[in-house]
Amino acid sequence: MKTILVDDEYIILKQLENYLKSYEEIDLKEVFTSPSKALKYAKDHEIDFAVLDVEMPGIGGIHLGKELRKLYPDMILIYVTGYWDYLKEAIFDVKADYYIVKPYNEADIKDMVQRAVLLSGRLKRKVRFETFGRFNVFIDGELIHFSNAKAKELLALCIDHEGGYVSMEEAIDKLWSDRPFDEKTKNLYRKAVSYCKRLFIHYGCDNILQNRRGYCFVKKQKVNCDLFDQEDRQTNTFEGNYMEDYEWAREKEAMLTMKYLYNE
Incomplete structure (x- = not known):
């Protein structure tokens, strides 16, 4: 799955990147600390799977998720958050597929990848x-x-x-x-x-x-x-x-x- 990661906290972003590198199902294309740069990338590059932080400066994770859904309605969208207040909006308004809560561990990442693989069957033909x-x-x-x-x-x-x-x-x-x-x-x-x-x-x-x-x-x-x-x-x-x-x-x-x- 062609994957992008977006989180404005660089250390957390690198940790998530390192976790996902060990999964052959994940084709990690790019990582971003800027939601606007991630959206610009998505307009020119196909994406199957996006992992987004909820609370970020600028357009934010919720708005980014909505824009990505417009480009790729069938993509898999999972949020990472430390703010429970945002989860209802992420799950119901953006129709996110899943979420994990900070601080997460390797078992949480494994569960996230397994869910993404199960959901990948809905991706359109290539x-x-x-x-x-x-x-x-x-x-x-x-x-x-x-x-x-x-x-x-x-x-x-x-x-x-x-x-x-x-x-x-x-x-x-x-x-x-x-x-x-x-x-x-x-x-x-x-x-x-x-x-x-x-x-x-x-x-x-x-x-x-x-x-x-x-x-x-x-x-x-x-x-x-x-x-x-x-x-x-x-x-x-x-x-x-x-x-x-x-x-x-x-x-x-x-x-x-x-x-x-x-x-x-």
Whole structure:
């Protein structure tokens, strides 16, 4: 489970971090003493599990929990507190899954992790995009077949934009460059968008691809991707090939190559 910890007391935060490092179920991504920085991180990085202190300066743990719930309704949310007065609000208003009380011990942490593992079954199916080499889409580890090649390429273009908007004009220019920019070609774009959305709904992963009048985009925080991992410096698996089936991807491939060589 992709996990973040948020507590403004640094010593307690490090203690909790050290406890959780021994659990293989916990994929500890970041720890924060600032709730606002934790929220900023969550907007760009998928989270499965958050452990929050209740009483913190700034937006506070209760408000942070509400905002995280908006981003990830199915995430596991557990509070750590020394203030009993806040527990009712945390449990009922924020719909927290559990709480532990300071000072806690190793047995409390073990119980917390066991509860989180039991709750993890409600997490939505995992979508992963692979861009290094050929572009592929996996859902829960299963390689997804596209009968509409242009729909797959449009999805690849959205991933290339890393959550940014892809306009209809750009998509047509790159995917249907041999066709005039007329209503028939616009309908090909619309059919490709519709195909992708139906495919994700079929696999229980709706809202991955969003579209508005004249553009579409991928919700970056809802998916995993080797490109995003590399950009966030979590991992570096790029070896020189990027979306090799698509000519429009050569520009970013060159950029990735330069970064790779520089970091080496």
